[in-house]
Amino acid sequence: MNFASLNAAAARAEIFLAVAACAILLLGVYGDQARRAARCYGLSLVALVIAALLNGLDFSAANGSAFNHMFIADPMAKLLKIAICVLSAAAFVYGRQYNRHRGIFESEYYVLGLFAVTGMLVMASANHLLTLYLGLELMSLCLYAMIAYYRDDRLATEAAMKYFVLGALASSMLLYGMSLLYGFTGSLQLSVISSVLTADAATAAQPQAAIALAVVFIVVALAFKLGVAPFHMWVPDVYHGAPTSTTAFLSAAPKIAAFAITMRLIVGGLNALPDIWQQMLILLALLSVAIGNIIAIAQRNLKRMLAYSTVAHMGFFLFGIASGNAPGYSAALFYVLIYALMGLGAFGVILMLARPEYEADQLADLKGLSKRNPWLAFLLLLLMLSMAGLPPTVGFFAKLAVIHALVQSGLLWVAVLAVLLAVIGAFYYLRVIKLVYFDQPPSADPATAAQTTTTITEGDIAVSPAAILLLSCNVLAIIALLPWIHYLIAICNEVIRRFAV
Amino acid sequence: MTFLQFAFYFFASVLVFAAAMVVTIRNPVKSALFLVLAFFSAACVWITLQAEFLAIVLVLVYVGAVMVLFLFVVMMLDINIAELRAGFTRYLPVGGVVAVLLVVEIVFVLARTFSPQQFANPPSHAADYSNTRELGELLYTTYVYPFEIAAFILLVAIIAAIALTMRARAPRKRIDPVRQVQTRREDRLRIVKMKSASRTAHRDQQDDAS
Secondary structure (H helix, E strand, O other), rough: OOOOOOOOOOOHHHHHHHHHHHHHHHHHHOOOOHHHHHHHHHHHHHHHHHHHHHHOOOOOOOOOOOOOOEEEEEEEHHHHHHHHHHHHHHHHHHHHHHHHOOOOOHHHHHHHHHHHHHHHHHHHHHHOOOHHHHEEEEHHHHHHHHHHOOOOOHHHHHHHHHHHHHHHHHHHHHHHHHHHHHHHHOOOHHHHHHHHHHHHHHHHOOOOOOOOHHHHOOOOOOOOHOOOOOOOOOOHHHHHHHOOOHHHHHHHHHHHHHHHHHHHHHHHHHOOOOOHHHHHHHHHHHHHHHHHHHHHHHOOOOHHHHHHHHHHHHHHHHHHOOOOOHHHHHHHHHHHHHHHHHHHHHHHHHHEEEEEEEEOOOOOHHHOHHHHHHHHHHHHHHHHHHOOOOOOOHHHHHHHHHHHHHHOOOHHHHHHHHHHHHHHHHHHHHHHHHHHHHHHOOOOOOHHHHHHOOOOOOOHOOOOOOHHHHHHHHHHHHOOOOHHHHHHHHHHHHHOOOOOO | HHOOOOHHHHHHHHHHHHHHHHHHHHOOOHHHHHHHHHHHHHHHHEEEEEEEHHHHHHHHHHHHHHHHHHHHHHHHHOHHHHHHOOOOOHHHHHHHHHHHHHHHHHHHHHHHHHOOHHOOOOOOOOOOHHHHHHHHHHHHHHOOHHHHHHHHHHHHHHHHHHHOOOOOOOOOOOOOHHHHHOOOHHHHHOOOOOHHHHHHHHHHHHHHHO
């Protein structure tokens, strides 16, 4: 161990973000309540942007490792980290006004958010079971607290408790699987585990049943964390119960981090055993696309509907991993990035519609939105078309890439089922469009009704134009990216090609 | 059977017994005390593995600090244990079957593949070998990155606990020492001119009569 093998500079984004979070925590102590929260909010955004830049600077540099190969810096990690930082910053911007109305616009909320992002960055470049697990816990603990932060709301507390208990259960399963893996391979380092398992597979030295047991525990724990069926029970409750600002945060960056942990563990560590995890992943993916899309139809609450839609989308991205080849991983990467963009946009629209005492989270609240707020209605239209996977949007190309990878790896029947289930899913996305554009608005606008019952001045309610502008950029990106779609897919392919095992 | 083996099996069976009692006993205080016993037996098992530092830290931190705090909380809160166990007998058959199946499967798979004979004995060290020093060196060199992340997790736990419980309730009675010191007589004392007491008393009596 010397400074060359320490190579702490490779982890500069994580180190910067962690130090910045501590500094912001201290800065949040001085000044009066409103000013210090605003200051911490602004500084958090600056910190996230700087962290993204720190990762982007040497994007195409050669793969490097740090901290005795516990940390790995490959293009996939950098790409995911940039996306995590940018999307988290956007989630903070969207949720600002919402948080202010609900009395959770406090410095600690943003500090917890920054620590959660730090955890995700750690996960994105983990090359060691220990760092993988610790990054996951760092992220999860912050998320539990951010959900429970809306303390006046019983649903939020319940959601946090549920998430905490199930998260702890999933973590214990992950740890058990990891301990078995350590017992079989004698190492916690993913690259060593991979080479030991490859060597054993060549000589048939390892007992398959025992390794399969370890893989089962790991896959089940990952399924819990990803929220794919049949381990999705917490997703709707948490998405519904959490304050919408936290839901927006949850729906974007943690999904990317979950992709990272899946890639590192399954593709990076267990790449010698595709025949063990491939079937499990296909089953999980099929179940979640089916359950997510079908149960979403029955939802009356927009946040719950989007939660089931998340389950379905997570299943879709698992198809990419389950196909077990490089195009599949690349398609999964593309899918998860596009999904994070769409999910964040959808919750962003809900955040923009929400007013004090009014959550705007019922489907009925969307009736006639096109007459009340044509621009947000148009953004919602784009989002729903993209989530349904209709052609003029990037959502279509994301689904196409995954299906293409499935067909390439010979899983034709899975591809057919996936397309059929996606068609079922299109129903509830189109229903939202119908509500927004073709239904009559309720006689009294619920938003204005809520405004008149509470005595709050107009200036306090207005959503900042900057947030609307950012949300518009976010949502329009799903159309505007179209001319460069092949360039984006090429980046994903290149990133996966250089994925460090 | 050597003495070491006897010690291991003794402490291991005490550990399993205590752990079972923690989850089955009705009284939460006794349950916490059995957890202390479980930690203590685990520490003894670690001693037989020559992990003295870990064993002592387990006793100091968990038994000495965490469990004492835990006992305080259990004794101070009025936890209705019967209410917590309301669904216990209802879910016991399903849960029990699942748990037994899982244990049987794991034992079945692992017993055929894992055996202590597969692994070489760890090298034995001289009596003056310090595993405290070894642990410290590893933690601050090879494992410095996970060590620091773990530190941040603890920091997050502190922040989250304080942020979730230190809530600014609306009518919070708090003393601001600066304002308290800067106060002047005019802020506190108001002199009110009043009519003499006897006439008001007289009028009150008249009111009562009418």
